[in-house]
Amino acid sequence: MSFSSLLGLPAGLQVLSFDLVNKVLIIQVASTACESACPVCQRHSSRIHSHYTRKAADVACGGRQVQLILHVRKFFCTNRDCPRKIFTERLTAFLEPWARVTTRLSQEIEAIGLATCGRLGTRLGSRLSIGTSRTSILRRVMKLATSEADEVSHLGVDDFSFRRGRTFGTVLVDLHRHQIRDLLPDRQKETAAAWMKTHPEITHVSRDRSSEYASAVSAGAPQAIQVADRFHVAKNLSEAVQQLLARVLLESKTASQGAEAATEARGGSLLPIEEWRPAQEESVKQTIATRRAERQDRYQQVLAWCEQGLTSQEIALRLGMKARTVRDWLHKGVAPDSRPRRKYRSDFDPYAPYVLKRWQAGEHSGRQLWREVRFQGYSGSERMVYRFLETLKTKEIVTSAGTPRLPHYTSRALVWLFMRHPGHLDEIEREDLAAFRLAHASLTTTYQFVQDFLQMMRDREGARLDAWLTQVHESGLPELQSFAQGVEQDKAAVQAGLTHPISNGQVEGQVTKIKLIKRMMYGRAEFPLLRQRVLHAL
Numbered sequence: 123m124s125f126s127s128l129l130g131l132p133a134g135l136q137v138l139s140f141d142l143v144n145k146v147l148i149i150q151v152a153s154t155a156c157e158s159a160c161p162v163c164q165r166h167s168s169r170i171h172s173h174y175t176r177k178a179a180d181v182a183c184g185g186r187q188v189q190l191i192l193h194v195r196k197f198f199c200t201n202r203d204c205p206r207k208i209f210t211e212r213l214t215a216f217l218e219p220w221a222r223v224t225t226r227l228s229q230e231i232e233a234i235g236l237a238t239c240g241r242l243g244t245r246l247g248s249r250l251s252i253g254t255s256r257t258s259i260l261r262r263v264m265k266l267a268t269s270e271a272d273e274v275s276h277l278g279v280d281d282f283s284f285r286r287g288r289t290f291g292t293v294l295v296d297l298h299r300h301q302i303r304d305l306l307p308d309r310q311k312e313t314a315a316a317w318m319k320t321h322p323e324i325t326h327v328s329r330d331r332s333s334e335y336a337s338a339v340s341a342g343a344p345q346a347i348q349v350a351d352r353f354h355v356a357k358n359l360s361e362a363v364q365q366l367l368a369r370v371l372l373e374s375k376t377a378s379q380g381a382e383a384a385t386e387a388r389g390g391s392l393l394p395i396e397e398w399r400p401a402q403e404e405s406v407k408q409t410i411a412t413r414r415a416e417r418q419d420r421y422q423q424v425l426a427w428c429e430q431g432l433t434s435q436e437i438a439l440r441l442g443m444k445a446r447t448v449r450d451w452l453h454k455g456v457a458p459d460s461r462p463r464r465k466y467r468s469d470f471d472p473y474a475p476y477v478l479k480r481w482q483a484g485e486h487s488g489r490q491l492w493r494e495v496r497f498q499g500y501s502g503s504e505r506m507v508y509r510f511l512e513t514l515k516t517k518e519i520v521t522s523a524g525t526p527r528l529p530h531y532t533s534r535a536l537v538w539l540f541m542r543h544p545g546h547l548d549e550i551e552r553e554d555l556a557a558f559r560l561a562h563a564s565l566t567t568t569y570q571f572v573q574d575f576l577q578m579m580r581d582r583e584g585a586r587l588d589a590w591l592t593q594v595h596e597s598g599l600p601e602l603q604s605f606a607q608g609v610e611q612d613k614a615a616v617q618a619g620l621t622h623p624i625s626n627g628q629v630e631g632q633v634t635k636i637k638l639i640k641r642m643m644y645g646r647a648e649f650p651l652l653r654q655r656v657l658h659a660l
């Protein structure tokens with residue numbers, strides 16, 4: 123193996139000698155090519171005019187900086203029609219004509235610049251035996267050309283924050299190539315429109331619900347179909363539903379407060395008859411307690427890893443759980459199953475009020491009461507009747523005052539119950555949901571509207587939107603009506619969102635990438651530099 127191939131020099135360059143001077147490896151290299159092409163007319167010439175040397179820094183070798191002394195030549199151009207009479211020898215891909223740094227060293231410095239930036243880059247460079255300065259690193263990063271040529275047909279537009287969330291920029295994503303196409307320094311409609319004007323090939327633009335981006339697309343890419351991003355539409359819907367639920371919950375709370383106050387005034391040992399359940403065996407109690415403690419431990423672990431920045435997917439892998447369960451727990455923000463277990467429903471329940479009445483009237487014989495309820499149609503065990511009587515001996519059971527007791531939910535948690543796919547709810551959640559729907563007619567209607575809209579969204583049935591809007595307008599539910607009004611103002615785009623498969627889903631991931639790059643830059647993210655680093659991220 124020759125020295126020149128050991129150093130990775132291109133064919134036509136030969137090592138003459140090397141020497142170590144002040145810790146720098148000085149390598150004398152001669153060009154052995156017998157001809158070179160004229161840069162103007164491209165004709166090859168072998169007529170040598172003169173010899174000269176040029177210096178170029180090269181990539182480090184064995185931890186030492188390398189300085190190449192290149193012995194090269196000047197040639198006569200043999201083309202009589204060419205204006206260039208004499209030209210210098212070209213070493214094209216290896217060394218640009220007037221460069222003092224080889225192309226491969228230049229690429230290393232760019233990589234350092236993109237990965238670290240500025241002062242830190244200089245320190246890293248010196249560790250890697252690459253002599254460079256902060257300004258030269260920045261200059262190189264800023265010089266990198268961005269690929270303007272690629273056409274983009276499906277564009278995703280969203281905003282992102284830089285400089286501690288006080289300033290916002292716009293991120294433009296090529297939804298087909300899953301690539302950030304550009305960053306804009308603000309979220310003004312003029313800026314985004316100007317960018318889109320230079321891309322007349324855009325056919326679809328996926329955007330949020332803001333009027334700013336809507337008018338940017340109208341002005342900059344009037345030919346494109348605007349698609350309101352489904353995530354943003356669903357978010358708007360959930361906000362409307364939360365307002366509605368908050369209102370209904372408040373109304374029902376005010377209504378039931380009177381009844382509850384009456385019950386509470388009679389002391390804490392009162393047990394509403396709906397909450398009665400047979401006492402659990404000791405071993406069952408223990409099993410339940412153990413499981414609950416285990417789940418609680420898991421939940422704490424999930425929280426800890428989430429704070430460390432692990433994704434739901436990674437946490438799920440570590441704990442051997444489903445990623446969806448992890449997300450659910452994090453979304454609910456409470457320890458799973460920390461609510462008291464819902465009452466166990468038994469065949470006896472419908473007969474409990476009767477037995478209670480007889481007990482209060484003085485009939486305390488279990489056998490007798492069992493006979494009586496059996497006569498009324500009870501087909502369960504005698505034991506269950508005795509267990510109910512056991513409870514009556516220790517607690518005073520009361521029949522409730524008419525208003526149905528609802529499970530405790532905040533409007534925020536309840537929205538989640540309303541918005542989720544019914545098939546993804548567990549048994550307790552389904553029961554809770556049913557309780558709310560039964561309690562208020564308006565909640566039944568709301569639930570149907572919400573699920574219908576979400577189904578339209580899942581199955582891309584945008585054609586049904588008009589019918590849905592009409593029904594909502596006639597529903598008398600003010601919060602949903604104002605959501606529908608918002609949709610009307612942006613109907614074409616929302617309908618497109620409910621019809622076309624494209625979405626901004628990936629844009630969020632790209633914004634996360636921008637955040638990571640920004641963080642590595644230690645807050646020195648001047649916009650043009652940030653843009654370069656995002657577009658050239660490794």
Ligand SMILES: [Zn+2]
Binds near residue numbers: 161162165200205206
């Ligand atoms: Zn020429």
